[in-house]
Structures are given as structure tokens and as C-alpha cells.
Amino acid sequence: MDFAGHYNFWIAILLMMIGLYPVMARTNLVKRIIGLSLFQTGIFLLYISMGKIYGGTAPVHNDGVPLLPDGSRNPGLITNSIPTALILTGIVVSVSTLAVALAIIVCIKRAYGTIEMDDIEKAENGDPQ
């Protein structure tokens, strides 16, 4: 139970669970989408934490030598750039999913007049189709 070695991962899991509860428990559709967005950002925190090195610099180099924060130019440690590249794709796909989900919610509102899940189920079940 190594706090200083794992605290970032535990906070990421805490954020994921704070986001997961509204997805299952709330009935308002927009609240569920907000919870999903919280969940996704927690996952990104978990990934980026794996690439961080203490004392590292940002993954940009200059004249072939990474520039350290104090202005010196010794070759040093660079924070790993591969998790960054993967999460970049993830963030953009998450906003695309948010856009499509909100378009569907607006259409549901136009069709049923409400966006609460139990009212929609009552309208679906009580309707003699």
C-alpha cells in the first residue's frame, strides 16, 4: 500500500467512479452524458501518469538536445511521448461521441417531450402500439 508510489492511480480511479455513478443512477440523460465525460477524463489521467518521470522535461527538443527547465542543455530525461500520442486521439474521439450523444438527446426530446428515463419508459410501455 505504497501511497507515494501509487497515489496518482488511486485518484484517477476515484475520478472514474465519481463519473460512473451518475451514468447508472441518474435518470436525466444529459446528466448521464456528463458523468460519462468525467469517467473518460479519469481514464486519461491513469494513462498519462504512466509516462511521467520525475525530473523529466516536456517532449520537445531543440538542436538535437532537450532543453532542461533551468535553461541548460544537457541531454536528460524526457517524459515519454507515446502515452501522450494515444491520449490525444482519445480526447478527440470523446468529444465526437459527446456531440453525437447530444444530437440524439435533442431528437429524443423532440419525439417524446421529456428526457427523463422513467418518463420515456412510461411513454413507451403505456403506448398501445
Next chain:
Amino acid sequence: MKDNTILRIATKTMIPFIIVFGLYVIFHGDLSPGGGFQGGVIIASAFILYGLVWGGDEMRRILPRWLSDTLVAVGVLMYAGTGMFCLLSGYRFLDYSAISPRNNPGGDVWGMNIVEYGVGFTVSMVMITIYNEISEGTVPEPGEKT
């Protein structure tokens, strides 16, 4: 909102700088943090700011729906088109050494940049489209003015 003097003057001053900064971020994608996605969203935010202050109809007067719809597709075409060009030149798909076969790693420069421009087009126009459709999602009848 266009009757408010401060908003009007402030947005008219800021919009050119926002667009130039967005283009800077796209063009310097491989020299500093940035790239196609970030620059595309910044350019889209300049147009969305104009649409917020002057109204959606004004924004669609300067950037009509047919233009933004076309540029969305042009961006993806630029990306896949670069890949097809490399494929048709005899190399693998998205193998950028097809762009300058004699100077072997030099084709990477052209390939990375053209692809980032394509991504910038698509992302900026899609963000503008998303704002257009979700703020007022209607299309006027053929007889009406836009």
C-alpha cells in the same frame, strides 16, 4: 448582442489574432506542441465567437453551409489522398518516402505537414458545423433568404 459596443469592438479586434494564432499552431505542429487538432479548434472558435455576437445568420453569410460541408470532406480526402498517392507510387500506404524518393527521410516533412493541414480543415469545419446545428438546427425553404 451586436448592439453592445464593447462586445462588438472587442470581438472585431480579437478575431484576426485568434485566426492567425490558430494557423500558427497548425503550421508549427512539428516544431512545438500543437498540431492539426488544436489549431483547428482554435480557428473554429474564432468563427463561433463571430456567430455568438452577430447571430448565426451573419456567420452563415460569411461561411455558407455548402462551404463548411465541402471543407469537412476535403480534409479527410487530403489525409487519405496522401496515403493513396504513396500507395500508387509503389510504396506502402502512408509511407511518406514516396513523396521524395531520392532524399529518403525528407519526404516525412511534406507528408506530416500536408496531413496536418487536412486534419486542421476537417476539425475546424466540423466544430463550426456542430455549433451551427446545435444552436439552431433548421434549413430554410428554397424561397427564403438565408
Next chain:
Amino acid sequence: MLDFFLINIILLAMVTATAIAAAHVRNLLAATMLMSIYSFLMAMVWTNMDSMDVAFTEAAVGAGISTILILGALLHVGTEEKPTKGIHWPALLVVVATAALLLYGTLDMPRFGQKDTPAQLNPVSISYIKQDCPRVADWNGHHEGEVVYGKGDYYHGHAPNFVTPVIVSYRGFDTMFETTVIFIAGMSMILFLRRRRKPA
């Protein structure tokens, strides 16, 4: 390392508080504004962890576009949520069970921030960084006698930003399909929401 730890803990405490508030509050407009603050604070967390591209994208996309998007949708659907009737026990049970499993899984993970973890030492990362910038020492601090790029040698296929060649050249397929996903999102907005105005 202590200054990184302090800034990280303070920012993550603010992030957690904002997340709990955004999940709990009933007025959806307030939840949207809290999501915007949450994205902005997460961008600062990424900056503290030296991931510049991710911070840039999260600030632009999360704090900018996503807020406008949800606000635009709230224009159509209304901003108050129905009051809930207490805690939803099955959901809480699932959340606690998932959290317990994930926490059990992280006990095996290597320590955060060390330079000898498998994420740093795997051959893909090392060969990728060496190919892009051969003068970077490998993770034990040894310098190898490799080709050194001179001052004007940026564009022999190696870009100063390490992340752009990864997403565009090494993982070019992923970025192409990601662009297609954005295209599909735009098309679906047009298909779902664009309609003819009803005759007056």
C-alpha cells in the same frame, strides 16, 4: 520532486471537488459550467505532468467546444433535473465493486514517476526516442556513440516535437481513422438536427 508533488496534490484535490460537485448538482447549467472548470483544471494537471499536447487539446476541446455543445443542447431540452429519491443502491454496489477491483489491480503497478518502469524501458519507446533525437541519453544515463544531429539537421525526417511524428507517421492509421470519426460526428449532427422549417 517536492514542488511537483505539492502542485499535483493541490490540483487533484480541486479536480476531485469539482467532479463531485458536477455529478451532484441538479441544475444542468451549473453542471455544465462545473465541467468547463473541471476540463480547465485537468489541462493544468497535464501541464504539470509535462504532456503539452494533451493539455493543449484538453483546454481547447474540453473547456471550449464541449461546453458550447452541452449549452446548445440545454437550449433545446431544459435545464432542471428531476429530484432523485435517495441513493441508488445497485449502482453504488457496482461502483464500489469496480473500484475495489481496480484498486487491487494497481497494487501491482510500478511506482509513479520512476525511470525504470516497463512503460519507459520497452524497446518501442526507446527506439522511437533514439530515432527522433539520438543524443538523448538512455534511461540509465549512459551516452552511446551514435550519429549526432547537427544544428541545421531538423528536417532529415526528425521533428523537434516528439509527439507529432508518433501520431502522424508512426501511428498514421490511427490518426486517419480518428479524423474519419470526427467527420462522422459532423455528418451525424447534420443528419439528426438539420430539418426544414415547418411552413408557417
